Amino acid sequence: MSKVTLAEAPPGIEGAGFFATSLDKVIGLARANSLWPLPFATSCCGIEFMATMGSTYDLARFGAERPSFSPRQADMLLVMGTIAKKMAPVLKQVYTQMAEPRWVIAVGACASSGGIFDTYSVLQGIDEIIPVDVYVPGCPPRPEAILDGVLKLQEIVRNESLNRRNTPEYKALLEKYGIATDNG
Amino acid sequence: MDKLDNQIVIKHLQDKFGEQVRVIAEPHGLLTVATEAETILDLLAFVKDDAHLRFNYLTDITGVHYPNEDRDFCVVYHVHNLLQNLRLRVKVFISGPTPVIPSATPIWHGANWMERETFDFFGIVFDGHPDLRRILNMDELEVFPMRKEYPLEDPNRVDKKDFYFGR
Amino acid sequence: MSKPITKITPDAAVFFDNDPQDEFITLNIGPTHPATHGVFQNVVQIDGERIMSGVSTIGYIHRAFEKIAEHRPFYQITPLTDRLNYCSAPINNMGWHMTVEKLLDIELPKRVQYMRVIVMELARISDHIICNGILGVDTGAFSGFLYLMQEREFIYEIYEEICGSRLTTNIGRVGGFERDFNEIAFRKIEEFIKRFPPVLKEFENLFVRNRIFIERTSGVAAVTPEDALSYSWSGPILRATGVDYDVRATAPYSSYEEFDFDVPVGTNGDVYDRFMVRNDEMWQSLRIIEQALEKIKKEPIGVFHADVPDFYLPPKEQVYTNMEALIYHFKIVMGEWETPKSEVYHAVEGANGELGFYLIHDGGRAPYRLHFRRPSFINYQMFAPMSSGMLISDAIINMSSLNVIAGELDA
Numbered sequence: 001m002s003k004v005t006l007a008e009a010p011p012g013i014e015g016a017g018f019f020a021t022s023l024d025k026v027i028g029l030a031r032a033n034s035l036w037p038l039p040f041a042t043s044c045c046g047i048e049f050m051a052t053m054g055s056t057y058d059l060a061r062f063g064a065e066r067p068s069f070s071p072r073q074a075d076m077l078l079v080m081g082t083i084a085k086k087m088a089p090v091l092k093q094v095y096t097q098m099a100e101p102r103w104v105i106a107v108g109a110c111a112s113s114g115g116i117f118d119t120y121s122v123l124q125g126i127d128e129i130i131p132v133d134v135y136v137p138g139c140p141p142r143p144e145a146i147l148d149g150v151l152k153l154q155e156i157v158r159n160e161s162l163n164r165r166n167t168p169e170y171k172a173l174l175e176k177y178g179i180a181t182d183n184g
Numbered sequence: 185m186d187k188l189d190n191q192i193v194i195k196h197l198q199d200k201f202g203e204q205v206r207v208i209a210e211p212h213g214l215l216t217v218a219t220e221a222e223t224i225l226d227l228l229a230f231v232k233d234d235a236h237l238r239f240n241y242l243t244d245i246t247g248v249h250y251p252n253e254d255r256d257f258c259v260v261y262h263v264h265n266l267l268q269n270l271r272l273r274v275k276v277f278i279s280g281p282t283p284v285i286p287s288a289t290p291i292w293h294g295a296n297w298m299e300r301e302t303f304d305f306f307g308i309v310f311d312g313h314p315d316l317r318r319i320l321n322m323d324e325l326e327v328f329p330m331r332k333e334y335p336l337e338d339p340n341r342v343d344k345k346d347f348y349f350g351r
Numbered sequence: 352m353s354k355p356i357t358k359i360t361p362d363a364a365v366f367f368d369n370d371p372q373d374e375f376i377t378l379n380i381g382p383t384h385p386a387t388h389g390v391f392q393n394v395v396q397i398d399g400e401r402i403m404s405g406v407s408t409i410g411y412i413h414r415a416f417e418k419i420a421e422h423r424p425f426y427q428i429t430p431l432t433d434r435l436n437y438c439s440a441p442i443n444n445m446g447w448h449m450t451v452e453k454l455l456d457i458e459l460p461k462r463v464q465y466m467r468v469i470v471m472e473l474a475r476i477s478d479h480i481i482c483n484g485i486l487g488v489d490t491g492a493f494s495g496f497l498y499l500m501q502e503r504e505f506i507y508e509i510y511e512e513i514c515g516s517r518l519t520t521n522i523g524r525v526g527g528f529e530r531d532f533n534e535i536a537f538r539k540i541e542e543f544i545k546r547f548p549p550v551l552k553e554f555e556n557l558f559v560r561n562r563i564f565i566e567r568t569s570g571v572a573a574v575t576p577e578d579a580l581s582y583s584w585s586g587p588i589l590r591a592t593g594v595d596y597d598v599r600a601t602a603p604y605s606s607y608e609e610f611d612f613d614v615p616v617g618t619n620g621d622v623y624d625r626f627m628v629r630n631d632e633m634w635q636s637l638r639i640i641e642q643a644l645e646k647i648k649k650e651p652i653g654v655f656h657a658d659v660p661d662f663y664l665p666p667k668e669q670v671y672t673n674m675e676a677l678i679y680h681f682k683i684v685m686g687e688w689e690t691p692k693s694e695v696y697h698a699v700e701g702a703n704g705e706l707g708f709y710l711i712h713d714g715g716r717a718p719y720r721l722h723f724r725r726p727s728f729i730n731y732q733m734f735a736p737m738s739s740g741m742l743i744s745d746a747i748i749n750m751s752s753l754n755v756i757a758g759e760l761d762a
Contacts, residue, residue, distance in 0.1 A: 040383060042389070042390050042411070042412045042757060043412050043434065043437065043757055043758045044433075044434055044437040044518055044519055044758060047437055047438060047481075047518055048517070048518055050500075051500070051503075051504065051507075054497065054500045054504075055497050055500060055501055056500075056501065056504050069385035081412065082412045082414055083412075084410070084411060084412050084413050084414065084761075085322060086321070086322045086410055086411050086413065087382065087390065087411045087412060090382055090383060090411070094383060116419075116430065116431075117414045117415070117419070118336070118337050119336055119337065119338070119414060119415040119418060119419060120329055120334075120335075120336070120337065120338040120415060120418075121320075121321060121322075121329070121413045121414060121415045122414050122415070124338075124341055139519060140518050140519060142517060211693045211694050211695065212453055212454075212693070212695055212696075214696055216694075240580065241580060241583065241596075242583050243583065243698075243705070243707060243724060244707060244709065244722070244724045246709060246722040248711060248719075248720045249720075260709070260722075262696060262707075262709070262724075266580075266594075266596050266601070269601045269602050271696065273696070292581055292582075292583065293578075293581045293582045293733075293736075294581060294582040294583030294584075294729060294732065296732055297728065297729065297732040298583075298729070301728075305417070318410075319409060319410060320409065320410035320413040320761055320762070321410060321413060322410075329415065329418060330417060330418055336415070336418050336419060336421075336422050
């Protein structure tokens with residue numbers, strides 16, 4: 001058996017029989033270590049994601065054990081591969097189907113910026129249609145880079161306020177993309 | 185079975201079609217002949233079913249755009265005799281803003297998507313095709329993108345400034 | 352040129368009139384359905400579990416490769432070929448390089464040809480691992496996939512030793528390789544041919560005579576050789592129907608004629624036969640790699656490219672210090688090299704079938720026209736017609752046994 005490491009407790013006041021900290025921090029800790037990924041794999045980066053999920057790199061170590069193929073039960077959308085303009089509305093629909101809280105990682109050059117495909121048929125980065133939290137560069141990124149992206153996202157999730165969905169900034173962001181905000 | 189070579193193929197084709205088949209060249213040993221849109225189906229059926237030729241495998245159909253030529257579109261067929269490993273390239277030059285050529289789907293089922301792809305990219309209409317729709321591009325696309333006059337990049341994009349890319 | 356679009360095409364209703372009196376249900380599978388391993392949309396009409404008819408829609412990652420290729424010098428097209436069939440990128444790279452070499456009439460030293468054979472056969476194994484592993488997953492056996500994936504990572508390690516990259520390798524150059532295989536690479540290849548057979552044997556034991564697997568795959572989606580040829584199938588799925596067409600054997604390239612290997616064929620053309628053909632091909636690939644390693648030992652050491660300074664990029668240390676090398680470097684990178692006006696069709700046996708490159712060159716910087724004959728695209732068109740009458744679950748494993756790679760399908 002390997003040694004199991006526990007997540008570090010957030011700062012708080014500890015006394016005999018009690019531990020007080022803010023709810024935000026506890027929820028953030030729980031969310032960050034139990035992200036359910038929704039792999040939206042279209043091309044090459046999807047194969048590297050397979051390696052990331054596979055036995056050698058094992059994404060499950062970071063609490064993302066179960067890839068959820070239903071957007072309803074997922075909270076981390078991993079967009080891997082080229083998104084053509086034909087695919088764009090599908091991706092947007094998948095994103096809107098996800099329940100709050102939801103985060104997006106753009107894996108690879110194509111998802112981040114269109115990559116080497118500056119053509120009439122390819123969307124020049126998924127941030128044209130949905131908001132993105134973390135970009136992972138590479139064509140395709142190595143599994144270590146994808147893991148690093150997930151860790152960076154965990155950082156964001158851990159330090160985010162519990163009610164991000166109700167903040168005016170977030171609402172304005174979604175409004176900018178034309179995504180309805182009343183489903184959270 | 186006699187060994188088939190390009191000369192025998194040429195002889196067979198000229199016996200059957202005479203002037204309607206022109207031999208263009210043999211680049212890298214691959215015999216290339218040209219014919220007209222009216223005879224292409226007869227020719228393909230002939231080379232497929234003829235007991236000597238037996239080019240029974242359709243490798244590929246594609247198009248080429250030559251905007252400066254009189255007949256500005258070319259449809260290229262590659263057929264293959266699997267038994268003797270001999271390939272044949274057949275070209276048909278056609279013209280017009282909406283070039284038309286008969287569909288090869290009655291001869292090979294596999295021609296279906298190859299022709300749809302050619303239609304999608306070049307706007308070449310395959311007469312008699314059962315389902316001639318766009319295949320790779322969006323249905324909303326108004327142009328045929330592989331024609332030479334259309335640019336590679338999307339001219340509507342706003343996120344990349346040509347200046348920084350040296351264009 | 353193209354407008355931003357808002358609706359998902361096509362609507363199911365476009366294809367089928369939904370009559371409430373009808374007993375059929377229209378079902379949309381894809382384009383992001385997890386069972387399809389890629390972005391394919393199939394709108395099917397079902398009667399209970401049985402598919403009555405279906406329409407495939409593709410193009411969801413259409414990236415306009417052929418249009419890009421008309422704007423890029425030859426060297427910059429190699430990265431595009433990587434992204435065609437990304438499960439076996441080296442085969443595509445070398446197929447493209449061989450096309451250009453055919454255009455330029457470059458003859459390669461034997462050692463380089465054997466090196467290419469090694470890399471291409473490793474790529475074939477890694478592609479078949481994905482296909483057969485995933486077929487196992489789809490029939491309910493997950494563990495086989497995990498066994499084989501381990502070995503696939505090892506193939507990646509070999510690639511890394513050879514070219515520094517894992518998946519999209521961009522391996523080799525026109526005229527050979529960018530560097531010689533180092534000692535570690537040779538050692539790892541030798542280790543691979545030792546460690547892979549027991550794993551493959553174990554994988555075989557899990558499936559080949561497994562009752563569940565046989566019942567699930569045998570007789571499913573059987574295709575006659577006539578149909579397969581009429582639909583221009585190629586590769587393992589054509590050979591599963593009994594047609595022994597393998598480009599490596601019929602039109603050998605890169606000295607394949609010197610190797611002793613069998614072309615496995617099936618009899619029924621069903622999913623089980625396709626699995627077996629791919630499985631046997633992995634064994635044959637191992638044989639070929641073994642022979643190639645032996646042959647390389649007899650060749651002069653250190654030869655890794657043809658002596659064609661006009662087309663082969665000079666080594667970097669010379670580019671920085673030597674005027675002539677710098678000139679060659681710029682000429683080649685900018686595509687300002689002397690090339691003949693000609694047209695070439697060159698085919699290699701990709702992991703999925705005949706991968707052809709049709710290049711029309713007018714002597715300019717970039718190809719006048721470059722067409723890829725993509726086996727996945729041509730193989731997949733039979734999927735919808737052959738699905739009618741099939742159960743949904745059978746259609747899914749049928750799709751997985753066709754091994755359609757989205758990048759190659761849509762180009």
